[in-house]
Amino acid sequence: xxxxxxxxxxxxxxxxxxxxxxxxxxxxxxxxxxxxxxxxxxxxxxxxxxxxxxxxxxxxxxxxxxxxxxxxxxxxxxxxxxxxxxxxxxxxxxxxxxxxxxxxxxxxxxxxxxxxxxxxxxxxxxxxxxxxxxxxxxxxxxxxxxxxxxxxxxxxxxxxxxxxxxxxxxxxxxxxxxxxxxxxxxxxxxxxxxxxxxxxxxxxxxxxxxxxxxxxxxxxxxxxxxxxxxxxxxxxxxxxxxxxxxxxxxxxxxxxxxxxxxxxxxxxxxxxxxxxxxxxxxxxxxxxxxxxxxxxxxxxxxxxxxxxxxxxxxxxxxxxxxxxxxxxxxxxxxxxxxxxxxxxxxxxxxxxxxxxxx
Amino acid sequence: xxxxxxxxxxxxxxxxxxxxxxxxxxxxxxxxxxxxxxxxxxxxxxxxxxxxxxxxxxxxxxxxxxxxxxxxxxxxxxxxxxxxxxxxxxxxxxxxxxxxxxxxxxxxxxxxxxxxxxxxxxxxxxxxxxxxxxxxxxxxxxxxxxxxxxxxxxxxxxxxxxxxxxxxxxxxxxxxxxxxxxxxxxxxxxxxxxxxxxxxxxxxxxxxxxxxxxxxxxxxxxxxxxxxxxxxxxxxxxxxxxxxxxxxxxxxxxxxxxxxxxxxxxxxxxxxxxxxxxxxxxxxxxxxxxxxxxxxxxxxxxxxxxxxxxxxxxxxxxxxxxxxxxxxxxxxxxxxxxxxxxxxxxxxxxxxxxxxxx
DNA sequence: TTGAAAGCGCTAACAG
DNA sequence: CTGTTAGCGCTTTCAA
Numbered sequence: 001x002x003x004x005x006x007x008x009x010x011x012x013x014x015x016x017x018x019x020x021x022x023x024x025x026x027x028x029x030x031x032x033x034x035x036x037x038x039x040x041x042x043x044x045x046x047x048x049x050x051x052x053x054x055x056x057x058x059x060x061x062x063x064x065x066x067x068x069x070x071x072x073x074x075x076x077x078x079x080x081x082x083x084x085x086x087x088x089x090x091x092x093x094x095x096x097x098x099x100x101x102x103x104x105x106x107x108x109x110x111x112x113x114x115x116x117x118x119x120x121x122x123x124x125x126x127x128x129x130x131x132x133x134x135x136x137x138x139x140x141x142x143x144x145x146x147x148x149x150x151x152x153x154x155x156x157x158x159x160x161x162x163x164x165x166x167x168x169x170x171x172x173x174x175x176x177x178x179x180x181x182x183x184x185x186x187x188x189x190x191x192x193x194x195x196x197x198x199x200x201x202x203x204x205x206x207x208x209x210x211x212x213x214x215x216x217x218x219x220x221x222x223x224x225x226x227x228x229x230x231x232x233x234x235x236x237x238x239x240x241x242x243x244x245x246x247x248x249x250x251x252x253x254x255x256x257x258x259x260x261x262x263x264x265x266x267x268x269x270x271x272x273x274x275x276x277x278x279x280x281x282x283x284x285x286x287x288x289x290x291x292x293x294x295x296x297x298x299x300x301x302x303x304x305x306x307x308x309x310x311x312x313x314x315x316x317x318x319x320x321x322x323x324x325x326x327x328x329x330x331x332x333x334x335x336x337x338x339x340x341x342x343x344x345x346x347x348x349x350x351x352x353x354x355x356x357x358x
Numbered sequence: 359x360x361x362x363x364x365x366x367x368x369x370x371x372x373x374x375x376x377x378x379x380x381x382x383x384x385x386x387x388x389x390x391x392x393x394x395x396x397x398x399x400x401x402x403x404x405x406x407x408x409x410x411x412x413x414x415x416x417x418x419x420x421x422x423x424x425x426x427x428x429x430x431x432x433x434x435x436x437x438x439x440x441x442x443x444x445x446x447x448x449x450x451x452x453x454x455x456x457x458x459x460x461x462x463x464x465x466x467x468x469x470x471x472x473x474x475x476x477x478x479x480x481x482x483x484x485x486x487x488x489x490x491x492x493x494x495x496x497x498x499x500x501x502x503x504x505x506x507x508x509x510x511x512x513x514x515x516x517x518x519x520x521x522x523x524x525x526x527x528x529x530x531x532x533x534x535x536x537x538x539x540x541x542x543x544x545x546x547x548x549x550x551x552x553x554x555x556x557x558x559x560x561x562x563x564x565x566x567x568x569x570x571x572x573x574x575x576x577x578x579x580x581x582x583x584x585x586x587x588x589x590x591x592x593x594x595x596x597x598x599x600x601x602x603x604x605x606x607x608x609x610x611x612x613x614x615x616x617x618x619x620x621x622x623x624x625x626x627x628x629x630x631x632x633x634x635x636x637x638x639x640x641x642x643x644x645x646x647x648x649x650x651x652x653x654x655x656x657x658x659x660x661x662x663x664x665x666x667x668x669x670x671x672x673x674x675x676x677x678x679x680x681x682x683x684x685x686x687x688x689x690x691x692x693x694x695x696x697x698x699x700x701x702x703x704x705x706x707x708x709x710x711x712x713x714x715x716x
Numbered sequence: 717t718t719g720a721a722a723g724c725g726c727t728a729a730c731a732g
Numbered sequence: 733c734t735g736t737t738a739g740c741g742c743t744t745t746c747a748a
Contacts, residue, residue, distance in 0.1 A: 010505065012741055023719045028742065035744090036717055053505075058480045059426075060741035063417050064724050070460065070481070078449065084442045091436065091463050100477060102428065103461045105449050119458060122416045123428070147368065147411075271655040278659070297629045301636070303661030370725055381735045386727065393728090394733055418725035422740050719748080725740105732735080 011052035020048035031056060062124065070100045071324060072120035074130040076108035080268055081296055082313055083131065086155065089317020090129055097325050097332075099126065108133045108196070108240060114140040121149060127324045131155040134196065135210055150327035154320035156210045164327065166320040166339070168311045170211055173341035174218020177291055177309060180343065181219075181261050182226045185352030186289060189230065190252040190259035191216055192269050194240040201235035212237075212265060215293070219263070234259050239269060249276035253288070260352045261289035267296050274302065285350030295344055304347035311341040369410035378406035389414060420482065428458045429682060430478035432488040434466035438626055439654055440671055441489065444513065447675020448487055455683050455690075457484065466491045466554070466598060472498040479507065485682045489513040492554065493568055508685035512678035514568045522685065524678040524697070526669045528569055531699035532576020535649055535667060538701065539577075539619050540584045543710030544647065547588065548610040548617035549574055550627050552598040559593035570595075570623060573651065577621070592617050597627060607634035611646070618710045619647035625654050632660065643708025653702055662705035669699040 017027035022041050029035035030045035031054070037045075048054075062068045071094055075083040091101050102125055104116035113133050117140045120128060127150030132141065135158045145151050145163065153165040181189050195212045216235060223230040236248035252259040253276070262277075264270035270292035274284075282288050284304055292299060295310035315337040322332045375385035380399050387393035388403035389412070395403075406412075420426045429452055433441040449459050460483055462474035471491050475498045478486060485508030490499065493516045503509050503521065511523040539547050553570045574593060581588040594606035610617040611634070620635075622628035628650035632642075640646050642662055650657060653668035673695040680690045 010741095013743095014741080024742090025719055025721095025744085026717085028744095029718090032743075038717060041717085055476070055480050055505075057482060057741055059417050059421050059482050060724090061743080062724095063421055063726095063741075064743045066724075068417075079439070079442050079446045081437070081439055081442065084437050084439070087461075088437045088463060091461070095462075100481065101461050103445075103449070103459050104453075105446060118413070122413050123458065124415060124417050143411075147413075271659065274659050275655075297633075298656035298660065301629065301632050301661075302656065302659045368725095371727095372725080383727085383735060383737095384733085386725095387734090390727075396733060399733085415725055418740090419727075420740095421725075421742095422727045424740075717748105720746090722743105722745080724742090724744105727738100727740090729738080730736085732733100 010057070011049075011054040012057070013054075015052055016045060016048045016054050019052060020044045032061075068124045068126040069098060070102050070123070070125050071321075072102045072104065072116075072123070072125040072128045074104050074106060074113060074116045074120070074128065076106050076113075076131060076133050077268075078103065078105045080266070082266055082294055083155075085313040086131075086317035086320070089314040089319075090321045091317075093318045093321035093332075094325065097328075097330050106133060108194070110134050110137055117141070117144055121147065125149075126328055127151065129154060129320050129324055132158050135159050150324055152320050152324045152327070154316060164323045166316055166323055167211065168313075168316055168339045168341050170214040170309070170311075170341045171218060173309045173311075173343050174215045175221050176218075176343040177215070177263060178219040178222020179225070180307070180345070180349060181263075181289065181291070181352075182222050182228065184261075184289065184349055186261040187228055187352060188234060188257060188259045188261070189219060190234040190236065190262040191219065191265070192236045192239050192245070192248050192252070192262060192273060193265035194245075194269060195237050195265070196240065197237040201232055201237055211293075215263070215265065239272075242272065245269065245272040246276060249273060253277070253280060253282070259288065261291070261349065264290065264292040267292060267294040267299070270294075270299070270306065284348050289349040289352075291349060293341075300346065306348045307346045308344050309341050310344050312337065312339055315339060368415070369407075369412040370415070371412075373410055374403060374406045374412050377410060378402040390419075426482045426484040427456060428460050428481070428483050429679075430460045430462065430474075430481070430483040430486045432462050432464060432471060432474045432478070432486065434464050434489060434491050435626075436461065436463045438624070440624055440626075440652055441513075443671040444489075444675035444678070447672040447677075448679045449675075451676045451679035451690075452683065455686075455688050464491060466552070468492050468495055475499070475502055479505065483507075484686055485509065487512060487678050487682055490516050493517050508682055510678050510682045510685070512674060522681045524674055524681055525569065526671075526674055526697045526699050528572040528667070528669075528699045529576060531667045531669075531701050532573045533579050534576075534701040535573070535621060536577040536580025537583070538665070538703070538707060539621075539647065539649070539710075540580050540586065542619075542647065542707055544619040545586055545710060546592060546615060546617045546619070547577060548592040548594065548620040549577065549623070550594045550597050550603070550606050550610070550620060550631060551623035552603075552627060553595050553623070554598065555595040559590055559595055569651075573621070573623065597630075600630065603627065603630040604634060607631060611635070611638060611640070617646065619649070619707065622648065622650040625650060625652040625657070628652075628657070628664065642706050647707040647710075649707060651699075658704065664706045665704045666702050667699050668702050670695065670697055673697060 013028045017024040027045050030037045030042050106112040129152050138158045157165040193212045239245040239248045293309045295308045299306040325332045371386045375382040385403050388395045388400050464470035487510050496516045515523040551570045597603040597606045649665050651667045653666045657664040683690045
């Protein structure tokens with residue numbers, strides 16, 4: 001029942017060794033489970049450790065072995081359920097391998113991300129799992145990699161990065177979204193994302209390897225198939241803040257030829273767009289159709305239930321963690337989790353023709 | 359531009375010292391920003407450090423100073439927006455004080471929580487911020503405290519724990535919920551929570567210092583005021599899993615004298631309850647009224663908009679972090695953030711009389 | 717199987 | 733202001 005634990009400083013191997021009447025080295029071996037120790041010494045040491053309430057100092061351990069027992073995770077917005085779920089996947093997977101997670105939230109700010117990587121590297125984490133906020137500014141990522149630290153990107157990729165990147169495959173689902181909308185008669189399709197980009201969207205614009213590129217690309221392909229022309233001014237980027245989001249919605253809805261359908265890049269955006277639509281007294285799907293990425297439980301409970309693109313976020317987290325563990329020399333299950341998004345049709349997509357208000 | 363950084367091992371103070379042509383101690387002082395160093399030496403060392411791509415080894419630093427630069431955070435379910443938001447608050451606050459967050463998810467499992475505390479203690483975190491999953495099993499928390507480690511509890515408290523606990527004050531809001539329901543004519547009020555407890559709820563039962571105790575207590579008081587009797591078999595605990603939640607709903611809704619109102623202890627529960635109600639084809643609020651704790655954006659967008667109890671979750675996280683920082687000897691803003699919940703009336707509460715289906 | 721001793725990279729006394 | 737010398741708690745040669 002370890003009762004000697006209170007009071008002064010923590011017990012060390014030396015303390016345990018003395019109490020057990022063996023050398024420091026033997027005590028360390030017994031405690032650390034390496035080298036060879038006789039049954040005799042083992043039980044003696046273990047008993048003494050128990051008695052003293054000994055807890056190995058992981059810092060010292062990492063210090064001498066050079067092996068760290070924690071991994072750094074860097075995300076833009078932990079408050080977002082998307083990352084919450086991914087983090088859960090990462091956490092579950094690395095825990096089994098004996099690592100803990102050091103989490104840093106960057107607020108989708110590049111400066112903060114650079115600082116976070118720096119910080120984590122100083123903490124000598126075994127590796128980094130990052131959802132990079134920029135697909136072009138990658139110096140800090142390369143630097144980490146140059147220092148022989150394992151780095152895995154997830155959710156979004158970066159241009160020209162040849163290393164491990166774990167992303168969901170949106171190609172097919174995005175095409176389906178485009179077709180669904182086109183088939184329903186929509187030609188004025190809006191897209192709203194919080195992705196940072198300079199200036200408005202243009203065809204062929206470099207959206208990096210962001211999921212947004214795939215998603216917008218899918219809609220473009222669908223338009224191409226249908227021989228229709230997509231008005232790209234309906235693609236609204238940079239809708240990170242509430243204000244920016246409101247402005248984007250205003251642009252989309254308050255014009256002479258408003259968007260008849262809006263695709264929301266994530267659930268946060270969807271929440272905002274839904275609010276804006278509601279505020280304007282528009283009906284879904286009669287006045288405007290909505291498709292959202294990420295299938296969280298509430299999307300089925302709003303009125304009407306949202307047509308969404310479901311994606312295996314938790315599994316993406318696990319795969320990212322596995323990729324990192326592989327780099328760190330761990331054995332992990334060979335079978336890859338399939339990371340494919342799919343369309344879930346519910347009731348928020350209707351005809352592209354505005355039906356007159358009752 | 360720090361180009362020598364690739365290749366072998368990381369540069370150390372010794373390397374920098376040699377390159378700068380000064381003693382290790384001076385280099386360390388310059389790099390660490392302590393002691394006194396001449397302008398001369400300072401610039402020499404800094405230049406050398408830059409050149410070598412030196413990054414201080416935080417492990418070694420903590421090792422020698424005995425001061426750790428990370429705090430451990432233990433929560434039950436990071437996937438839950440409630441904790442995501444609180445974590446954000448914690449993270450923002452401790453970051454400013456120079457700490458990083460080591461996060462452990464316990465799945466609301468006591469064994470996992472005990473292990474997590476152990477693990478974090480071994481990592482020698484400066485302190486712990488915990489949302490304990492049990493209000494009675496506290497040996498591991500006490501042990502941590504006995505080792506002179508700062509421990510702050512948040513969201514839930516534990517019985518007999520005299521130390522820092524940061525919780526939202528639900529007393530008034532809970533009373534309001536009770537009155538609201540009673541005034542609307544409800545007498546059969548259900549309460550669903552994922553709180554673990556042995557056996558069904560009974561009056562005066564020890565719910566620890568969990569928020570649930572306050573919330574159930576508020577309803578009880580309201581019943582008392584109204585001189586009405588509350589059927590406590592309508593309080594459903596242990597609804598952690600989807601199955602358990604479904605069973606609780608069945609108990610509440612499929613009986614001869616079903617609950618006419620259901621109070622949901624958190625947004626996860628609310629999602630489940632809403633689903634169960636929907637599945638049964640019941641109407642809100644005509645057939646059954648609903649009140650949920652936690653005011654997340656989606657609660658306003660469902661049909662009908664939910665009457666909820668809003669609580670300052672982010673601020674609770676910040677306050678928990680501040681409490682810890684105080685224990686660690688930091689100066690933090692004196693003014694306490696007010697941590698009070700309040701009722702937000704929307705449209706999910708109606709009359710207690712079932713109106714016949716149209 | 718054991719023990720003594722040498723570090724890991726850094727900071728903290730203690731003298732100059 | 734500067735340098736030298738000890739450690740922090742642990743693992744890891746290297747001999748015994």
